[in-house]
Amino acid sequence: MLENKKYAFEDFTPGTVFHLGPYPVSAEEIIAFASEFDPQPMHLDEDAGKQSLLGGLAASGWHTCCMLMRMMIDSFVLDSASQGAPGVDFVQWKKPVLAGDILHGTSTVLSSRPLQSRPGLGLVQMRQELFNQRDELVAASENPFFVLLRDKGVSS
Amino acid sequence: MSGFDAYEIGKRQDFGSHTFTAEEIIAFAKKYDPQSFHLDAEAARDSLYGGLCASGWHTTAIWMKKNLEHRDAWTAQLKAEGKVPPVMGPSPGITNLKWLRPVFAGDSVHYFTTITSKRKLRSKPLWGIIEGHTEGINQNGDKVVCFDNAVLESL
Numbered sequence: 001m002l003e004n005k006k007y008a009f010e011d012f013t014p015g016t017v018f019h020l021g022p023y024p025v026s027a028e029e030i031i032a033f034a035s036e037f038d039p040q041p042m043h044l045d046e047d048a049g050k051q052s053l054l055g056g057l058a059a060s061g062w063h064t065c066c067m068l069m070r071m072m073i074d075s076f077v078l079d080s081a082s083q084g085a086p087g088v089d090f091v092q093w094k095k096p097v098l099a100g101d102i103l104h105g106t107s108t109v110l111s112s113r114p115l116q117s118r119p120g121l122g123l124v125q126m127r128q129e130l131f132n133q134r135d136e137l138v139a140a141s142e143n144p145f146f147v148l149l150r151d152k153g154v155s156s
Numbered sequence: 157m158s159g160f161d162a163y164e165i166g167k168r169q170d171f172g173s174h175t176f177t178a179e180e181i182i183a184f185a186k187k188y189d190p191q192s193f194h195l196d197a198e199a200a201r202d203s204l205y206g207g208l209c210a211s212g213w214h215t216t217a218i219w220m221k222k223n224l225e226h227r228d229a230w231t232a233q234l235k236a237e238g239k240v241p242p243v244m245g246p247s248p249g250i251t252n253l254k255w256l257r258p259v260f261a262g263d264s265v266h267y268f269t270t271i272t273s274k275r276k277l278r279s280k281p282l283w284g285i286i287e288g289h290t291e292g293i294n295q296n297g298d299k300v301v302c303f304d305n306a307v308l309e310s311l
Contacts, residue, residue, distance in 0.1 A: 037221045038217070038221070039224060053283075060220070061249070066189070066213050066217070069189050070187070078190070078191070084255075086254065087212075087254035090250065090252075091250050092249040093247060121204075
């Protein structure tokens with residue numbers, strides 16, 4: 001119900017930061033995701049991971065994207081009048097995400113504009129940075145997403 | 157001939173299609189993307205999308221699955237021809253990912269990846285990088301997803 005949402009378009013002002021995580025990455029979750037979508041040896045088996053360029057049982061990059069999505073969901077998306085995203089400008093997988101890692105990060109508002117073509121709807125541009133427990137950057141991304149304007153059905 | 161040579165620039169690889177059921181759309185969304193339009197058909201009718209639709213990350217994860225299925229068959233074919241299949245390494249990332257249309261429950265998405273470039277890496281002498289452009293097309297012929305991908309491959 002839009003009436004209950006905390007954040008509308010007007011709240012996503014440039015420079016606003018939302019904190020993500022912590023998200024503990026278990027071996028079980030890495031293997032479960034990989035078994036379904038990305039069954040390469042380095043995502044399924046510790047020894048195979050150690051022998052690979054990734055250096056250990058490593059999450060699929062697509063899994064990292066999904067964990068990032070979940071952290072954004074829990075940080076602000078479900079509290080917002082989000083209407084989803086039309087795409088992602090880029091995702092950079094900077095370092096392996098290994099079993100036992102604990103991820104945290106930020107979503108930062110870069111810019112925002114109401115859409116001329118869809119009255120009541122705005123587009124917000126975000127940058128995501130995800131770090132491991134050693135504060136090493138493991139992934140970065142930028143994407144727009146759609147969010148309703150407050151005066152079109154959202155009150156706070 | 158090394159496995160790396162087996163990649164042909166401009167080749168459009170057909171990865172086959174996948175039908176997204178309501179059950180799998182909801183199961184995926186519960187884990188990673190529980191927005192109402194990915195969880196609940198009734199709520200989805202009032203959303204921008206007009207119906208229960210797959211998380212965009214679900215449509216890209218299925219591309220990876222289809223990519224690997226195709227690769228298994230291709231690897232077997234290269235071996236049968238006496239060639240050394242390349243070993244796939246990690247990917248540095250993706251760019252220009254666009255979710256152009258919703259993937260509704262019951263839709264089938266046919267995935268294609270065209271090889272756009274390949275080059276050897278100076279920093280890693282045993283590896284090269286292959287770049288591609290990926291498209292997912294639904295049963296009506298509409299493009300629903302596209303992105304540019306890259307992956308390290310053994311020389």
